[in-house]
Amino acid sequence: MSIQNPVKRLFMTLTQGVYVVGVAEGDLRNAFTASSLMQTSMQPPMLALAVNPRNASYPLLVEGGIFCVTVLQNDQYGLADFFGNHSARDENKLSAVPWHAAPSGAPVLDEGLAYFDCRVMSKHPAGDHVVILAEVTGGDFLQKRARPLRYDELGDMDGSDALLPEHLDTRTPN
Numbered sequence: 001m002s003i004q005n006p007v008k009r010l011f012m013t014l015t016q017g018v019y020v021v022g023v024a025e026g027d028l029r030n031a032f033t034a035s036s037l038m039q040t041s042m043q044p045p046m047l048a049l050a051v052n053p054r055n056a057s058y059p060l061l062v063e064g065g066i067f068c069v070t071v072l073q074n075d076q077y078g079l080a081d082f083f084g085n086h087s088a089r090d091e092n093k094l095s096a097v098p099w100h101a102a103p104s105g106a107p108v109l110d111e112g113l114a115y116f117d118c119r120v121m122s123k124h125p126a127g128d129h130v131v132i133l134a135e136v137t138g139g140d141f142l143q144k145r146a147r148p149l150r151y152d153e154l155g156d157m158d159g160s161d162a163l164l165p166e167h168l169d170t171r172t173p174n
């Protein structure tokens with residue numbers, strides 16, 4: 001699919017990976033695709049994750065206080081699409097794929113490339129998303145010699161072409 005929105009094309013130059021974030025609270029579990037994830041600290045190792053609070057996963061993530069990031073392999077478009085374009089409001093996504101619980105209890109997809117187990121430290125409003133800062137409490141490779149999937153390889157899978165503004169205010173402040 002060709003991307004029409006120039007602002008979407010601009011944002012696609014930011015190098016991002018594609019992940020499935022598993023959440024758990026009590027007996028409830030879910031997972032959703034995320035690309036807005038970055039490392040923020042080395043000591044302690046920390047990640048920042050931008051989450052749409054309208055995701056069904058959001059209350060589980062905040063109330064459970066933990067999550068697990070499965071890094072997708074470079075051919076796992078189907079998993080990115082499934083976990084990113086279906087909601088737990090309509091189906092039990094985790095019943096469709098093999099997964100296991102990370103030490104935190106949050107789900108990890110067995111077929112991913114690697115995982116990061118995380119503990120929520122704080123949350124910060126950020127426009128239409130909430131940035132979650134988390135300490136990485138564990139993690140490991142799930143496969144050898146695989147490469148990660150990149151967000152810019154997915155075209156408009158997340159529908160952001162229509163969500164981003166088509167123009168940016170580029171005036172230089174006085």
Ligand SMILES: Cc1cc2nc3c(=O)[nH]c(=O)nc-3n(C[C@H](O)[C@H](O)[C@H](O)COP(=O)(O)O)c2cc1C
Pocket residue numbers: 018030031032033034035036037050051052053054055056057058080081083084085086087088089154157158
């Ligand atoms: C490629 C891709 C990247 C996405 N990145 C994010 C993201 O970084 N943060 C987010 O909150 N949602 C992101 N989403 C959207 C959620 O995955 C989507 O809304 C999902 O249906 C939420 O599932 P849930 O309602 O079961 O929690 C992304 C979707 C796709 C397809």
